[in-house]
Amino acid sequence: MKVFITGASGYIGGVVAEHLLAAGHHVAALARSAGAAERVGALGAEVVRGGLADLDVLRGAAAGADAVVHAAVDYAEPAMRAVEEPALGALLGALDGGRGFVYASTALVYPDAVAGPPAEDDAVDEGSPQVFKLHGERQVLAAGDVTATVLRGGLVHGRGGSALVSAMIAVSRRLGVAPYVEPGENLWSPVHVDDLARLYVAALERPVGGVFNAASRALPRVRDLAEAIAELTGADRGPLGADAAARAFGPLAGVLGRNITLDPTRAEEAFGWRTREVGVLEDVVRGSYRDLG
Template sequence: MRIFITGASGYVGGVVTEHLVRAGHEVVALARSDRARERVEALGAKAAPGGLRDLDVLRAAAAGADAVVHTAVDYFDAAMGDIERDALRSMLDGLHEGAAFVYTSTGLVYPDTQGVTVDEEHPVDPGSPQPFKIHGERQVLDAGHVAGTVIRAGLVHGRGGSGLLQGMLASARQQGMVAYIGEGTNEWSSVHVDDLAALYASVLGQGSPGTVVNAAAPERTPMRRIVEAVAATAGARAVSVTPEQAVELMGPAAAVLTRSAPLDSGKARRLFRWNPTSPSLLDDLTSGSYAPAAA
């Protein structure tokens, strides 16, 4: 299969590209810089020069593909919603009838259920911290001529990556402490990046048009234990702060870090025979890819 992927020079997209190349697919990867081109070519993909704003490049690359995998995102770009809308339109317009499109979403599209597990039938939250992901899902699923699949991932970890975990570790090393909010009992779902990439490969290999699947390992991890593991790895202290103190320390991120909407991934297991086997989040933090010996 000829696959066009965005975000291949990034964290999740790079591992997905690696898995797709290993499975024997011909992968063409969007690359907006020389460094990105070198990265994707090292993974075994062919580079397509351009970025998400290069709509003609996106349309042409999609037109030459059997499937598109969209993993590129910049959460710090205030215009990301508009950029993604236009990029998705171009790629969907380019794809031929019956081609596949795998869209990368997040468990943050669900509301805070205060610990109640959510499956794919649970309504999404219009007030999500990442509302453009909800709009992106709809764009892909409403495109009637393609076989669209949406993957809603938990906290992605593994291979020493993840913006959230790297940020927490860096802050802990710099400040000598890392905070959880209140008692820190709110539980999060997580998924190892290699397990997540394996799900992408399975979706493309089997297909299931119009499907939304959650992607998370079975474990539910309290935020306090995540913070304690980060602290132990960074040689720092884990401390509790009040919600008010958290807002002062973390700004808008404080509201995200108190959420708890664990993901039920049974649908991915049933449809795609997906079976996460990689180390858990806590094991990865304390003795795996984030541990000092593995750095």
């Protein structure tokens, strides 16, 4: 089938596009710059020049596709919802006949998971630092003429990418300590980017509407991850102080102390999906992050 994807020049979207192409699908990818066009073209995707503000481009590309993946995001853009809402409207309005639409969301839409990994029907956090993702989810799920699938990803890692893991490595190198705040007993649900991409492909090939958590069943402590990063960088395994963490991570500092976990049962049952790639701790010490140490 022909899939139109936004965000294919980025980390997750690029790997999703790669897996779709490997599965024999035709991929058309939005590219707002010459550099983005070069990256998606190198994957083998058809280049569609434009950005999320180019609504006619989005409508035309979606209308010519059998399914759409929306993975484009700019977390540094404070008005991301104002950018995304009309873009989603254009994409969704061009689809009919139950065609598939997969929306990339995040585990950060849940509140701190102190009672264990949340399932999809559990409460969400209306004050989430990424609340625009909640609004985007609702807009997509309310569209009547598509099979809308929302994938809430955990801590994505692999291929030496991930903004958060890369930031933790950079802080550990710069400050010479493990990038966590005591006690570091809080848990995170990781997911390898290739495992996540396989779920996107499954959701497009066998569309099921609704919300699905995307994570492995491993639950490493943040301290474990931080100490693996310290081993990679040669840093001291002692933690950061709260003030140092705030200076080093800025808005991300609050994430370090949260339990960000997910129950992936629904995705496993609906799509027959299982994670199979290397875990995040091994990936940091002996895998794709070795060259970042």
